[in-house]
Amino acid sequence: xxxxxxxxxxxxxxxxxxxxxxxxxxxxxxxxxxxxxxxxxxxxxxxxxxxxxxxxxxxxxxxxxxxxxxxxxxxxxxxxxxxxxxxxxxxxxxxxxxxxxxxxxxxxxxxxxxxxxxxxxxxxxxxxxxxxxxxxxxxxxxxxxxxxxxxxxxxxxxxxxxxxxxxxxxxxxxxxxxxxxxxxxxxxxxxxxxxxxxx
Numbered sequence: 001x002x003x004x005x006x007x008x009x010x011x012x013x014x015x016x017x018x019x020x021x022x023x024x025x026x027x028x029x030x031x032x033x034x035x036x037x038x039x040x041x042x043x044x045x046x047x048x049x050x051x052x053x054x055x056x057x058x059x060x061x062x063x064x065x066x067x068x069x070x071x072x073x074x075x076x077x078x079x080x081x082x083x084x085x086x087x088x089x090x091x092x093x094x095x096x097x098x099x100x101x102x103x104x105x106x107x108x109x110x111x112x113x114x115x116x117x118x119x120x121x122x123x124x125x126x127x128x129x130x131x132x133x134x135x136x137x138x139x140x141x142x143x144x145x146x147x148x149x150x151x152x153x154x155x156x157x158x159x160x161x162x163x164x165x166x167x168x169x170x171x172x173x174x175x176x177x178x179x180x181x182x183x184x185x186x187x188x189x190x191x192x193x194x195x196x197x198x199x
Contacts, residue, residue, distance in 0.1 A: 011054075011104070011106075012106050013106060014106045014107045014179065014181055015182065016106075017054045017055045017106040017107040017182075018055075018107045018109070018182060018184065018197075020054070020055070021055055021071045021073070021078075021107070022195065022197075023072075024071040024072035024073050025072065025193075025194065028070050028071070028072045029192065029193045029194050033069070033072045034072060035068065035069070035072045035073055035074040036074075051076055051079070052076065052103060053077055053079040053099065053103055053105055054077060054078075054104075054105060054107075055073075055077070055078050055079070055105055055107045055108075055109065056078065056079040056080070056081070056096055056099040056100065056105040056107070056108045056109070057071075057078055057079070057080050057081070057108070057109045057110075057111060058081050058082075058083075058086050058088070058092060058096065058108065058110045058111070058161065058165070059080065059081075059082050059086050059110075059111045059113070059188075060082065060083070060084060060086045060111075060112070060113055060116055060118065061082040061083055061084050062084075062113060062116065062117065064113070064190045065082075065111070065113050065188060065190070067082075067111070068080070070188060070193060070195060071195065079095075079096075079099035079103055081095045081096060081099075084118040084135055085116065085118030085119060085122070085135050085138060085139050085157065086110055086111060086112055086113075086157070086161055087135060087138035087139065087157075087161055088110075088138070088161045088165050089138070092165075093172075096108055096165065096169070096172065097169055097171040097172060100171060100172060100175055101171050101175070105181070106180065106181055106182065107181065107182045107183075108165065108172070108181065108182070108183045108184070109184055109185075109186050110158050110159075110161045110165065110183070110184070110185045110186065111158060111185075111186045111187070111188050111195065112154040112155060112157050112158035112185070112186070112187050112188070113154065113187070113188040113189075113190055114151065114187070114188070114189050114190050114191065115150075115190060116150075116154050116157075118135050118139065119139055119142075119150060119153050119157060120150055121133075121135070121136070122136045122139035122140065122143060122153075123143055123148055123150060123153060138161075139153070139157055141160050142156035142157035142159075142160045145160065154187065155185075155187050155198055158185040158186060158187060158198055159185040159198055162184065162185040165183055184197055184198075185197070185198040186198060
């Protein structure tokens, strides 16, 4: 059963794409999710041969941040990139550029989340095994901006990473300048389930 809502293949303006993501989060927090019903219909559509998502999301790899579920979007609607601390790296930039220029996404949302372990570790700055500490330099600008408060740094980090994406990618910056793409920072509260846009 489909809901008649926006399909992934629908061409949306950046603002309309963002509104759809926030409407999906509202359905999720109110216990009215419909994406799972749409998944079966989406599997029968053209998603097997190609993908045409309307939005891209950069989120933390934390298992408590299931992007499609919290935004109540079905298969093929969101192009998701995930990395601890939702940081912008060359691989992430390349992936999001692909989403925007090849797949036609019209909004990129950089989502930080409450109780982020990567941010906590970066603030503490303690020695850790392996290459975990390689995340710290990416998060440090947010610590410098927001101080030692974990929640403030999480929010600042989402904003810093969104700006870094705009600054580091000529592809993204060009599409934004043409009003074909919007890049925003957001915060996901893992207890409430709500996604809030950050200024």
